Amino acid sequence: MTTTLYTSDHEWLAIDGDVATVGITDYAQSQLGDVVFVELPKVGRTLKKAEAAAVVESVKAASDVYAPISGEVLETNAELAGEPALVNSDAQGKAWFFKIRIADNNELGGLMDEAAYKAHTA
Amino acid sequence: MLASDDKNSLKRTPLYDLHVSLGGKMVPFAGYDMPVQYPAGVLKEHLHTRTQAGLFDVSHMGQIALRPKSGKVEDAARALERLVPQDIVAIAPGRQRYAQFTNPDGGILDDLMVANFGDHLFLVVNAACKDADEAHLRANLADVCVIDSLSDRALVALQGPKAEAALAKLYAAAPAMKFMDAGPHEVGGIKCFVSRSGYTGEDGFEISVPAVDAERLAKTLLENPDVMPIGLGARDSLRLEAGLCLYGHDIDTATTPVEAALEWSVQKSRRTGGARAGGFPGAEKILAHFDNGASRRRVGLLAQGRAPVREGALLFAGEAGGDPIGQVTSGGFGPSLSAPVAMGYVPTASSALGTKLFAEVRGQRLPLAVAAMPFVKNTYKR
Numbered sequence: 001m002t003t004t005l006y007t008s009d010h011e012w013l014a015i016d017g018d019v020a021t022v023g024i025t026d027y028a029q030s031q032l033g034d035v036v037f038v039e040l041p042k043v044g045r046t047l048k049k050a051e052a053a054a055v056v057e058s059v060k061a062a063s064d065v066y067a068p069i070s071g072e073v074l075e076t077n078a079e080l081a082g083e084p085a086l087v088n089s090d091a092q093g094k095a096w097f098f099k100i101r102i103a104d105n106n107e108l109g110g111l112m113d114e115a116a117y118k119a120h121t122a
Numbered sequence: 123m124l125a126s127d128d129k130n131s132l133k134r135t136p137l138y139d140l141h142v143s144l145g146g147k148m149v150p151f152a153g154y155d156m157p158v159q160y161p162a163g164v165l166k167e168h169l170h171t172r173t174q175a176g177l178f179d180v181s182h183m184g185q186i187a188l189r190p191k192s193g194k195v196e197d198a199a200r201a202l203e204r205l206v207p208q209d210i211v212a213i214a215p216g217r218q219r220y221a222q223f224t225n226p227d228g229g230i231l232d233d234l235m236v237a238n239f240g241d242h243l244f245l246v247v248n249a250a251c252k253d254a255d256e257a258h259l260r261a262n263l264a265d266v267c268v269i270d271s272l273s274d275r276a277l278v279a280l281q282g283p284k285a286e287a288a289l290a291k292l293y294a295a296a297p298a299m300k301f302m303d304a305g306p307h308e309v310g311g312i313k314c315f316v317s318r319s320g321y322t323g324e325d326g327f328e329i330s331v332p333a334v335d336a337e338r339l340a341k342t343l344l345e346n347p348d349v350m351p352i353g354l355g356a357r358d359s360l361r362l363e364a365g366l367c368l369y370g371h372d373i374d375t376a377t378t379p380v381e382a383a384l385e386w387s388v389q390k391s392r393r394t395g396g397a398r399a400g401g402f403p404g405a406e407k408i409l410a411h412f413d414n415g416a417s418r419r420r421v422g423l424l425a426q427g428r429a430p431v432r433e434g435a436l437l438f439a440g441e442a443g444g445d446p447i448g449q450v451t452s453g454g455f456g457p458s459l460s461a462p463v464a465m466g467y468v469p470t471a472s473s474a475l476g477t478k479l480f481a482e483v484r485g486q487r488l489p490l491a492v493a494a495m496p497f498v499k500n501t502y503k504r
């Protein structure tokens with residue numbers, strides 16, 4: 001059973017036990033435009049909430065993706081290196097960025113559920 | 123908030139309403155509210171221009187007529203040669219040439235197009251520089267020319283392999299024009315100035331049209347299924363792949379035409395030993411660069427990896443340590459190459475094709491090689 005939560009910076013987190021899968025939202029990809037490159041954090045890196053964790057680049061510009069919560073990076077999505085356009089076609093599915101071990105469950109309290117996120121982007 | 127960022131203070135081109143109706147994403151650019159992209163997006167717009175035809179609104183650019191008081195266009199041409207290192211006198215009626223306004227230090231104040239329309243010269247200058255350019259012309263050429271700012275005209279560019287056929291439906295003689303031909307022609311019954319030129323590396327045309335007729339002309343061109351509206355985002359990626367300079371980035375008041383690798387644009391008649399050598403601002407320095415070489419040079423750069431290397435990235439000779447040897451002035455992702463492309467300045471000793479360099483991106487040194495420009499072969503109809 002997974003729960004999906006959202007940040008005001010347009011990331012999504014699918015929570016499964018003590019692991020969160022992180023990506024950017026469909027709204028975020030629509031604002032960025034055609035994604036041509038994604039830089040992911042190294043597996044094993046310990047991220048602190050709000051630090052720059054990944055970079056997503058469109059033809060025009062580079063944008064930072066911030067760690068939505070603290071924790072250790074367990075796995076990254078190797079498919080994005082070869083096919084960054086997945087971020088445009090399936091942002092909230094196949095185009096996940098990384099999986100992180102949740103260091104502090106209290107940090108999840110500040111995130112939004114789907115209804116709140118929809119209101120945030122309305 | 124800066125005035126230039128304030129939506130209310132932004133100027134609009136005569137095609138503003140059309141951009142909004144087409145779903146253009148409007149952003150501030152050089153004091154204008156301009157479409158950076160349409161719903162198709164930068165990537166599709168770029169590729170469509172390379173394979174079909176794209177229509178660009180470049181009405182923010184300055185259009186200026188230099189009318190000789192004597193009635194002889196050669197007098198206007200000679201006068202303009204006081205301000206640019208190009209041979210303007212040699213531009214035949216109906217022809218156009220690329221030029222730069224230089225400053226006393228040999229730097230570039232703006233780059234521009236100069237066309238000979240038979241009885242006057244027609245100039246197209248950059249939007250951000252147009253007021254300064256006009257003042258510069260008034261201060262230096264008012265004795266010989268009437269300087270006429272054509273602010274009641276729009277400017278559109280129709281670019282790509284299908285541009286000729288699309289324009290021929292409205293101007294039957296379009297296919298007879300050659301690259302850099304320019305003159306007054308009727309397009310769809312509208313009195314326009316047409317040149318066979320552009321800023322994409324593709325064959326194509328730039329059409330100056332009275333503001334009141336601009337929307338009608340643009341809509342007629344867009345009725346053609348081969349023609350798609352293209353925003354400033356793709357305009358930038360297209361010109362970057364074509365190796366063309368963007369003023370304020372790749373060239374500015376601190377770069378000479380020689381450093382900028384624009385020697386091809388300075389005719390022999392204005393160089394040392396030429397019939398009208400020198401006589402333009404900064405001639406001493408620019409001619410010295412021609413005669414003795416410059417210490418740095420603008421080069422094309424291709425990355426070995428997939429990460430775009432963007433404007434401002436510092437360039438290094440080695441993978442670790444050392445001081446920066448240069449800087450990227452334009453860079454991004456080239457949709458037609460499906461790879462990162464960049465240009466920047468390096469020491470002349472490091473400017474040979476194939477020279478390996480490193481660009482610092484987010485603390486990492488990424489390998490690059492000096493590469494020939496244009497990155498994508500141009501398709502001008504010469």
